[in-house]
Amino acid sequence: MPSVPNYQLRPRPAPVASAPALDEQQRAVVDHPGGPLLVLAGPGTGKTTTLVESVVDRIERRGLSPSEVLMLTFSRKAAGELRTRIGARLGRTTSGVLASTFHAFCYALVRRFADAELYADPPALLSAPEHDVRLRELLVGERDTGRVDWPASLRPALRTRGLAGELRGLLARARSLGYDPPDLVEAGLSAGRPEWVAAGGFFAESLDVFDQQHQLDYAELVHRATIVASDPANQAALRREHAFVVVDEYQDTDPAQVALLQALAGDGRDLLVVGDPDQSIYAFRGADPRGLLRFPDRFHTRAGDRAPLKVLTTTRRFGPGLLAASRSVVAALPVPGSLDRDTFTQFREPASAEPACGDGAVQVRTFTSPAAEAEHIALLLRRAHLDDDLPWSQMAVLVRSGVQSIPRLQRALSAAGVPVDVAGDEVPLRAQPAVQTLLLALRMA
Incomplete structure (x- = not known):
């Protein structure tokens, strides 16, 4: 009888990343001795690196177990990136570090603590x-x-x-x-x-x-998770488990999510939140970017003091040219009332880490129609690839409305021979060109 081969699936070894060079402001965040801390971080100021290094510091230098760290963010992609980068810095997989979206964490809370009979079937x-x-x-x-x-x-x-x-x-x-x-x-x-x-x-x-x-919408899910986490017995268990809580993109939280955080970490424990009040993208669903600046009033240290605030002041994403353009745009935005002038100036006017990011340039062009705009974008991309040897993978096109703009751009770029990779969550299924054709056929049937 022939022998049956024995196959084993072995995980790839985790990539190893060396410790990055941190600037003075990043180091101050990483070395924060504990308690709630608000960090204002504009684009390119090293926010994600600072978050990762703060977690690594707690694990390697302060002796926390990875399972005692809870990281909350707003997309599965961001949560996955955080897990990957922390694993690379620690040189091992970090299944113990819980990096999750708010909604996934809330769903787990409801399933874990809610009435067993009520949730015998997953909602x-x-x-x-x-x-x-x-x-x-x-x-x-x-x-x-x-x-x-x-x-x-x-x-x-x-x-x-x-x-x-x-x-x-x-x-x-x-x-x-x-x-x-x-x-x-x-x-x-x-x-x-x-x-x-x-x-x-x-x-x-x-x-x-x-x-x-047995159905829940997302707002109801967060509401019920907050009720569960606020129960004294459940709250005690959760606070024992999560010694260090990290929140990315705090400006996108709504009042219900803030209430959940207060149930989890409102006792003055180690809580690090990072955000940018100029970048809120979820106001349409109740997020309050002003809530970011109210964080020090809502979360106090164990001594009863307001949570401290730190600002990351060096951008590595763009040089003086783009920095000047971005300043001219944000200058029209209102001054957050609770920020003092010095802090406001540091936040809105970061320095550029030259020469690491070059100068950059800004051009504004207008077109007579969306079709003309799409054709010109295709021309610019082809010219950059053919004349400047810029790889396709280093180009990006950002739009305001994915449903309205991406299908049109995708058709124009493909027709011009430009390879296109659309983020999977940008275009709903019904707006995909192939699906639109099928839906049209069904309507006419």
Whole structure:
């Protein structure tokens, strides 16, 4: 009988990275003795390096176990990058370091601590489009049953997608502020907004329906995770487990996520948050960039003092040319009221680490149509590749709206012979060219 080969899968050894050279401000963050700390970090100032080195310092010099570190961020890609870079610095895999998105961490909390019978089956998370569909189904039923007293001006819109989307935004905002349905009703009565009163009644009904169907939207997930983490017994267990908490892109947190952090690390423990109030991208879903500057008032040291603030003041991403252009743009932004003038100047006017990043240049061009713009971008990229020998992999095109711009640019660049790699989460499935063709065929069938 022939022998059966024995195959073994062995993990690749973790890449090893040497310790980077830190500037004075980065070193001050890494050497912070403990307690809450806010770091303002503009683009290219070494924010991620500082976060990684702070974790490495706690593990290698201060004796923390990797499992005692919790890192929270806003995308799976960012969480994966943090894990990879920490592993490279430690020279080993870091399965113990928990680098997670807020929502993944909240889901784990709910599954771990919530009522076992209530969550015997894992709750299904509703994406924004799925939530819109479910709300619209409930609204259609509302028009037939009349259980909620909707204002006459809204009744004709109960079957529309637009109202479902607006209602989803209102309920998510209410949850991010910690509102229960009666709170939304009370807010509507106080403000003379009958639509809020009706939305509060609908809010209560939708929660009952979603509970019966084991479904959660993301705002409800964070709300319930905060309730779980605030329970004294659960809170004690979580604080024993997480001696050092790190938050990336803190300016994108909403009030509910801040409340979760206060439950996890509001006792003056080692908490490092990094952010840039000029870069908030999630205000449309309730994020409050001003909350970043209120961090020292919300998180105190164990001695009762306000959390200290440090600023990273050297950019390595661009030289004087781009730096001057960026300063002219941010000069139009309001001065954060809680920052003193010196701190504000350090943050808004970083120095350039010449000659490491060169000078750079800024050009502004306008076009008569989106098609002309796409063709010109393709021309610029081909010229840089053919005339300047610049690899395709070192070029990038940034757009304001992925749904509207990326498919058009992708077609134009491909037609011009420019290879295109679109980030997987930039274009929804329905907007992919092949899927659009299929959807059109289905509509015409």
